[in-house]
Amino acid sequence: MLEDGRTVTADWCASDPPIQALEALDAAIHMAASARREYYEDQLPSTLAYIPKKLRWQNVWPVLQAEFKISDMVPSVLKPTFWLINECTPEEFADVIYPTIRKVVYSPRPVPITVVLLENLHILTKKCTEDTLSDFYPMIFYSLDSNLNQLQIAALIALQNVSDVIPDDIMYGTVVIKVKKLLDKKTGDVKIINLVLGVFEKILPRLDNTSILNYVVPTILNMRLGNPDVINRIVKLYKAIITEEKYGITCDVMATELIPKLAPQSVNANLNVDQFNNLIEILYDMLEKIEQYQRHKLKTEGASASGSNRRRIRQMSTENVPAPPFHIPNLRVEQRKTSSAENMVRRSSAATVSQPGRLGQWIFGSNNSTNNDGNFLRVTNILPNRRLSDNTLMTPKIHIAPSSASSPGGTPAGTAGLPSRRHSSIGPQERRLSTANLSPPTVSGPIAMTDVRDISQ
Numbered sequence: 001m002l003e004d005g006r007t008v009t010a011d012w013c014a015s016d017p018p019i020q021a022l023e024a025l026d027a028a029i030h031m032a033a034s035a036r037r038e039y040y041e042d043q044l045p046s047t048l049a050y051i052p053k054k055l056r057w058q059n060v061w062p063v064l065q066a067e068f069k070i071s072d073m074v075p076s077v078l079k080p081t082f083w084l085i086n087e088c089t090p091e092e093f094a095d096v097i098y099p100t101i102r103k104v105v106y107s108p109r110p111v112p113i114t115v116v117l118l119e120n121l122h123i124l125t126k127k128c129t130e131d132t133l134s135d136f137y138p139m140i141f142y143s144l145d146s147n148l149n150q151l152q153i154a155a156l157i158a159l160q161n162v163s164d165v166i167p168d169d170i171m172y173g174t175v176v177i178k179v180k181k182l183l184d185k186k187t188g189d190v191k192i193i194n195l196v197l198g199v200f201e202k203i204l205p206r207l208d209n210t211s212i213l214n215y216v217v218p219t220i221l222n223m224r225l226g227n228p229d230v231i232n233r234i235v236k237l238y239k240a241i242i243t244e245e246k247y248g249i250t251c252d253v254m255a256t257e258l259i260p261k262l263a264p265q266s267v268n269a270n271l272n273v274d275q276f277n278n279l280i281e282i283l284y285d286m287l288e289k290i291e292q293y294q295r296h297k298l299k300t301e302g303a304s305a306s307g308s309n310r311r312r313i314r315q316m317s318t319e320n321v322p323a324p325p326f327h328i329p330n331l332r333v334e335q336r337k338t339s340s341a342e343n344m345v346r347r348s349s350a351a352t353v354s355q356p357g358r359l360g361q362w363i364f365g366s367n368n369s370t371n372n373d374g375n376f377l378r379v380t381n382i383l384p385n386r387r388l389s390d391n392t393l394m395t396p397k398i399h400i401a402p403s404s405a406s407s408p409g410g411t412p413a414g415t416a417g418l419p420s421r422r423h424s425s426i427g428p429q430e431r432r433l434s435t436a437n438l439s440p441p442t443v444s445g446p447i448a449m450t451d452v453r454d455i456s457q
Contacts, residue, residue: 017047017050018050018052018055020047020050021047021048021050021051022051022059024039024043024044024047025044025059025060025063028040028044029063033070033072036067036073036076037072037076038076040064040067040073040076040077040080041076041079044060044080045079045080045083048080053087056084057092057096061084064077064080064081064084065100068100068103071109071110071113074104074113075110075112075113075116078113078117079116081097081101082120082123084097085097085123085124085127086123086126088127090127090129093127093128094127094129094132098127098128098132101124102132102135104117105135105136105139106135111148111150111151114139114143114151114154115151115154117136117139118139118140118143118151118154118157118158119154119157119158121136121140121158121161121162122158122162124136125162125165133165137166137170140155140158140159141174141178143155143158144156144178144179144181144182145178145181145182149189149192152182152186152192153191153192153195156179156182156192156195156196156198156199157195159175159179159199159202159203160195160198160199163199163202163203163206164202168206171203171206171207172207172208172210172211175199175203176203176207176211176215176216177215179196179199179215180215180218180219182196183196183219183222183223184222187222187223187224188224190227190230193224193227193230194229194230194233196219196223197220197230197233197234197237200216200219200220200237201233201237204237204240207247209246209247209248212241212247212248212249213247213248213249213253217241217249217253217257217258220234220237220238220261221261225261225262226265226268226270227270228268228270228272228275231262231265231268231271231275231279232275232278232279234262235262235275235278235279236278238258238262238282238286239278239281239282239285242254242282242285242286242289251289251290251293251294254286254289254290255286255290259283259286259287262279262283263283265279266279266280266283
């Protein structure tokens with residue numbers, strides 16, 4: 001009887017997941033080697049979660065520890081062992097599991113065991129102390145120097161996973177050197193190239209100027225380009241290197257090594273739009289740095305370095321380029337010119353004469369300038385009641401007589417007669433005396449504005 005009132009029966013125990021997991025482990029011990037390897041790789045890792053932690057150390061770990069003595073079983077046993085390492089505390093790892101793992105690391109081992117250890121090295125480093133970490137460095141360096149592609153790939157994967165815990169002196173003095181040597185042997189292997197670039201991306205913030213110039217840049221330059229993913233990763237790596245001034249990439253290196261390596265890939269047909277844009281952008285960035293440096297150098301030396309009209313080309317696009325001016329074919333627009341009133345009348349007369357059969361041609365004559373002087377005489381003969389002022393665009397002059405002699409425009413005191421004024425039908429330079437009173441009569445109410453012709457009548 002359980003605390004919650006349930007009765008424990010044989011059927012219930014047989015269906016309990018922890019009991020089933022322990023029974024399967026007991027049965028696997030008596031199986032053949034091939035069946036045990038399959039069980040350790042596939043079934044046991046998925047059932048360990050159902051087994052209580054105390055039973056893991058009492059029942060599961062002793063079985064796995066015994067299998068470590070058989071070299072053929074070690075690759076299969078490592079998978080459930082790493083599950084236990086991931087779940088245990090650093091103290092449990094140091095006291096219980098690490099002594100067994102250390103024997104495997106320092107003993108002669110086949111390639112599959114080394115591959116599994118390297119691929120899961122990040123799990124080990126989470127539980128290791130600084131002293132125990134040094135036990136795994138020789139395995140990494142040995143795999144990098146190996147001629148086996150499987151070990152090289154596993155070592156590069158391990159470097160990406162554990163780069164944060166590797167000391168700087170080992171990183172500068174050993175890791176970057178061995179990675180460069182590895183790529184020198186595999187310049188055309190796309191998988192190796194991608195893994196090397198992944199290592200550089202991880203360790204780049206920790207590298208100094210010397211390591212960048214002596215190992216990272218030469219390693220990248222030795223890569224065989226062509227794969228779009230490789231080109232894009234190199235572009236991103238160059239951008240990170242160029243952006244940080246602490247790396248000290250000189251303009252000479254950009255102009256003589258980096259740009260000549262990348263520029264031919266700008267016509268790579270396998271690049272998509274984003275990859276092409278990233279490539280062009282980094283090329284412009286390097287060219288701009290070279291331009292700034294060289295202009296400053298020339299100005300310092302006293303030479304003339306005028307600005308280029310092609311600067312900031314990469315900032316221009318079809319979206320912000322102004323549209324060309326729109327022109328209508330065969331359309332000529334002349335600037336408007338101001339003219340006097342008489343010239344405007346003559347143009348109007350000429351336009352009217354140019355149309356045959358119109359009355360204006362008979363009145364104003366031809367368009368010949370020599371005959372324009374008689375146009376106004378013809379108007380007088382045909383229209384006797386029409387004044388010359390009616391043929392011009394000048395504003396008619398309205399004269400208002402003053403209400404008294406003291407009003408403005410009135411008769412000055414002590415003079416005989418009225419002042420002279422210009423008549424509308426007389427030329428602008430001729431003046432005669434007028435018999436009309438220029439002052440309006442003194443009346444109440446509004447006064448109508450009257451033309452001088454009406455006043456004379």
